[in-house]
């Protein structure tokens with residue numbers, strides 16, 4: 336089921352403060368979209384507006400190209416799992432999962448045997464076989480989260496809306512449940528929107544990432560495009576560690592203010608003038624001496640290894656910057672004559688250029 340959000344505006348009740356500021360978003364049928372952004376950006380507000388849980392001052396939400404005006408329009412077609420979405424403690428896992436079906440009006444409610452069959456199917460799908468008779472207190476955090484997902488899926492929704500569903504889980508469980516969630520999404524042919532604080536999670540699980548800031552969508556792109564062409568300095572910084580170099584473009588070359596940084600050619604179309612170059616610590620390289628006369632002036636001190644990269648601190652004039660190299664790179668000692676930042680993205684007034 337496709338979702339289209341058109342020019343949504345939501346004001347904080349009783350004020351003119353825009354919690355959603357003219358937000359438009361198209362989520363095609365079958366897509367897995369991650370909503371990311373700093374705290375207070377409006378991610379939950381947008382998800383709740385899509386779910387129909389909160390009204391908006393203007394704009395609309397279309398499901399399969401049809402406007403949805405009430406929660407009733409969405410009933411059964413959307414499954415939600417919100418942050419700290421508690422299970423009913425006094426009900427067994429099976430009763431929790433069946434809840435959405437049990438409360439349907441008599442005419443729409445499946446027969447008891449059909450509900451029991453559906454619960455069994457969901458227990459299997461969630462890898463919770465044999466746990467239907469247990470109470471939530473007897474389950475681990477990851478198992479509870481899967482019960483919450485099963486409950487959201489019981490009515491056979493086409494859309495899954497998830498707000499930080501794994502926030503309370505430890506990192507290892509979190510990693511395995513996210514792989515499993517992506518498989519579930521693919522198997523059931525769902526359209527999923529996931530709000531997450533974890534950029535790594537978003538980059539790994541989603542086909543598209545929507546970055547929000549101050550009630551607006553700053554960028555909506557694939558993980559690769561977002562990494563290669565972040566629309567703004569904010570997006571570049573938000574998605575991972577980045578190092579900034581101020582400087583100037585002169586005759587098609589970026590000249591950084593920092594000494595010991597090599598000038599590099601900028602893409603065609605980038606005009607002369609002040610500029611900011613931003614780069615990830617693993618994209619920089621250190622130029623080795625070209626001749627015996629070249630005096631070593633850069634030294635990076637190792638400070639541990641993470642995710643296949645050795646991390647260093649590099650003293651660059653007055654400032655210290657992070658610098659990473661693949662662990663398999665030959666020598667642990669890193670020293671040279673100058674820093675190559677030619678893989679940097681270039682920004683003017685905060686916006687990507689070139």
Ligand SMILES: Nc1ncnc2c1ncn2[C@@H]1O[C@H](COP(=O)(O)OP(=O)(O)OP(=O)(O)O)[C@@H](O)[C@H]1O
Nearest residue numbers: 347348354372373374375376377378379380381532
């Ligand atoms: N009912 C409300 N009245 C006034 N302000 C509100 C209301 N609901 C949310 N806000 C404000 O709206 C902004 C967006 O909140 P929202 O919960 O959508 O952000 P978020 O991006 O999901 O943040 P987080 O990552 O911290 O969950 C925040 O500044 C919040 O304080």
